[in-house]
Amino acid sequence: MTDAAIYEDLQKTLKSPVFLAEPMSKHTSWRIGGPADLFVAPRDEEDLRRALIFARARGLPVTLVGNGSNLLVSDYGIRGMVIKIGPGLSEVQVQGALIKAGAGTPLPRLADRAMRAGLAGFEFLAGIPGTVGGALVMNAGANGCAVGERVRQVTAYDYAGNRLIFNAGELVFKYRKSSLADRKVIVTGVVLEGVPGRVEEIKKRMENYLARRRKTQPLEFPNAGSVFKNPPGDSAGRLIEAAGCKEMRVGNIQVSPRHANFFVNLGGGVARDVLKLIERVQHLVEEKCGVKLVLEVQMLGEF
Numbered sequence: 558m559t560d561a562a563i564y565e566d567l568q569k570t571l572k573s574p575v576f577l578a579e580p581m582s583k584h585t586s587w588r589i590g591g592p593a594d595l596f597v598a599p600r601d602e603e604d605l606r607r608a609l610i611f612a613r614a615r616g617l618p619v620t621l622v623g624n625g626s627n628l629l630v631s632d633y634g635i636r637g638m639v640i641k642i643g644p645g646l647s648e649v650q651v652q653g654a655l656i657k658a659g660a661g662t663p664l665p666r667l668a669d670r671a672m673r674a675g676l677a678g679f680e681f682l683a684g685i686p687g688t689v690g691g692a693l694v695m696n697a698g699a700n701g702c703a704v705g706e707r708v709r710q711v712t713a714y715d716y717a718g719n720r721l722i723f724n725a726g727e728l729v730f731k732y733r734k735s736s737l738a739d740r741k742v743i744v745t746g747v748v749l750e751g752v753p754g755r756v757e758e759i760k761k762r763m764e765n766y767l768a769r770r771r772k773t774q775p776l777e778f779p780n781a782g783s784v785f786k787n788p789p790g791d792s793a794g795r796l797i798e799a800a801g802c803k804e805m806r807v808g809n810i811q812v813s814p815r816h817a818n819f820f821v822n823l824g825g826g827v828a829r830d831v832l833k834l835i836e837r838v839q840h841l842v843e844e845k846c847g848v849k850l851v852l853e854v855q856m857l858g859e860f
């Protein structure tokens with residue numbers, strides 16, 4: 558069966574629009590990535606379930622993305638079906654100190670909602686351009702906080718289309734990783750717990766964090782945040798700078814002069830150049846500082 562025929566069948570199965578050969582560069586903050594054979598952004602959980610069952614029946618590999626803010630997608634794209642968990646699953650409800658949020662909720666919107674409800678503990682999310690689902694899988698964090706600390710319950714699907722519920726005690730969150738990634742599930746929602754606080758104070762903390770980001774991060778260029786994880790007790794940015802890699806460039810990808818752990822796309826950059834720059838920086842940091850940097854960004858597709 559051709560991709561076009563599968564596409565037509567899938568479109569008949571779902572309410573949500575399906576895209577054929579969708580450029581992933583439209584869905585990554587680096588603005589990099591070749592075509593996804595089939596691309597679906599489910600409007601609700603039922604469409605997600607149907608897409609999963611369809612993919613399984615046809616033997617199509619499934620790849621999950623959120624807002625693409627931590628992704629390096631190959632120039633050759635992604636084979637099979639890409640499912641984007643986004644606006645279709647982005648309802649937010651506040652009940653006392655609990656926030657129930659869909660996995661597609663943008664983190665800045667979650668932080669804003671919490672602040673307006675007088676709930677502290679989410680300020681650090683205001684400047685992280687991912688979704689709740691991506692943040693849970695990556696255990697996104699900043700300023701000494703991480704999202705895993707606030708989790709009470711997670712709703713997810715397995716790849717066969719079964720709905721699962723995990724209570725906080727069943728999950729493990731570590732530095733930029735969580736057991737949700739190991740379990741290979743698709744997160745659809747979460748219940749988080751905040752700490753009652755004063756709106757003005759919460760707002761002030763959020764504004765301070767955002768101001769610091771604007772000053773220290775090259776937000777005027779497409780990027781994917783920190784490329785490498787910080788090694789224990791050190792910072793990847795400091796090591797990259799110490800190894801003399803600041804401003805190093807491959808094609809149109811550059812180690813940012815402002816923040817060495819951010820690699821910026823100066824315009825028209827490609828994944829193979831990001832990868833070359835990653836390897837070059839890793840090699841020099843290991844040679845000069847004796848530390849093997851580990852990738853924080855997730856690579857998707859064929860490299």
Ligand SMILES: Cc1cc2nc3c(=O)[nH]c(=O)nc-3n(C[C@H](O)[C@H](O)[C@H](O)COP(=O)(O)OP(=O)(O)OC[C@H]3O[C@@H](n4cnc5c(N)ncnc54)[C@H](O)[C@@H]3O)c2cc1C
Binds near residue numbers: 586690692744780782
């Ligand atoms: C300017 C900038 C600043 C950043 N600052 C920070 C920071 O301070 N701290 C930090 O931790 N990160 C930061 N990041 C990185 C990134 O925003 C976070 O890792 C974010 O949580 C990723 O969410 P996402 O929705 O974009 O996920 P994606 O990048 O789309 O995906 C990341 C991973 O999660 C998986 N995934 C996504 N959604 C789901 C889902 N619903 N179910 C299952 N798996 C899923 C994907 O398959 C992939 O493996 C920054 C990025 C940028 C561009």
